[in-house]
Amino acid sequence: SAVISQKPSRDICQRGTSLTIQCQVDSQVTMMFWYRQQPGQSLTLIATANQGSEATYESGFVIDKFPISRPNLTFSTLTVSNMSPEDSSIYLCSVSTSGFTDTQYFGPGTRLTVL
Amino acid sequence: AQTVTQSQPEMSVQEAETVTLSCTYDTSESDYYLFWYKQPPSRQMILVIRQEAYKQQNATENRFSVNFQKAAKSFSLKISDSQLGDAAMYFCAYLEDSGGSNYKLTFGKGTLLTVNP
Numbered sequence: 001s002a003v004i005s006q007k008p009s010r011d012i013c014q015r016g017t018s019l020t021i022q023c024q025v026d027s028q029v030t031m032m033f034w035y036r037q038q039p040g041q042s043l044t045l046i047a048t049a050n051q052g053s054e055a056t057y058e059s060g061f062v063i064d065k066f067p068i069s070r071p072n073l074t075f076s077t078l079t080v081s082n083m084s085p086e087d088s089s090i091y092l093c094s095v096s097t098s099g100f101t102d103t104q105y106f107g108p109g110t111r112l113t114v115l
Numbered sequence: 116a117q118t119v120t121q122s123q124p125e126m127s128v129q130e131a132e133t134v135t136l137s138c139t140y141d142t143s144e145s146d147y148y149l150f151w152y153k154q155p156p157s158r159q160m161i162l163v164i165r166q167e168a169y170k171q172q173n174a175t176e177n178r179f180s181v182n183f184q185k186a187a188k189s190f191s192l193k194i195s196d197s198q199l200g201d202a203a204m205y206f207c208a209y210l211e212d213s214g215g216s217n218y219k220l221t222f223g224k225g226t227l228l229t230v231n232p
Contacts, residue, residue, distance in 0.1 A: 001162075031218065033220070037158075041224070042206060043160075043206070043220075043222045044222075045221075094220075096218070103150065103162055103165055104210075106159065106161075108157070108158065108159050109158045109159065111158070
């Protein structure tokens with residue numbers, strides 16, 4: 001499995017500001033995904049980040065709020081824009097090295113608190 | 116939309132004993148994959164076990180095994196010889212091909228497992 005790191009591991013932010021979360025993988029991967037885990041809840045897919053094409057967002061998530069970049073096969077960023085306390089969550093990236101049949105492996109997550 | 120249901124919000128087991136966590140899912144697809152992930156307090160999501168729907172044989176990984184009942188759409192996880200380090204939130208997940216080049220992993224709400232010494 002790939003080794004995945006995320007930065008920052010945690011942050012406390014003021015409402016109205018933006019935070020960019022980085023996800024770095026130690027090998028090239030086909031697919032990268034971003035999930036949100038609200039307090040005490042399960043994981044919800046925000047979007048799929050594809051290298052060389054725009055991210056695909058799930059229902060309820062929009063690019064203006066959660067812009068995503070995927071400049072190469074080992075790196076992606078998720079920005080949480082114009083934050084409100086409702087954005088306080090753990091944000092996790094995951095990767096799969098090939099396609100549909102591959103298992104998704106997760107990064108350690110970023111714990112975001114918005115005051 | 117596919118759904119994954121974990122009916123046990125919390126479970127507890129004595130160290131060295133066996134525990135079974137339940138999971139059911141709803142799908143009209145015949146080709147899909149099922150997973151169990153664990154999330155300890157460190158919040159890292161760790162893969163426990165994976166099952167391909169086309170395989171009749173139940174997956175096994177050391178002390179972890181599944182009971183996959185495709186017709187019943189049931190996918191339970193059995194943990195044998197439970198250890199203190201098994202304490203975590205366990206999530207059942209379903210992987211479908213959501214079209215094009217995108218693949219959607221849907222999670223259940225989780226079961227919090229406590230291991231008592």
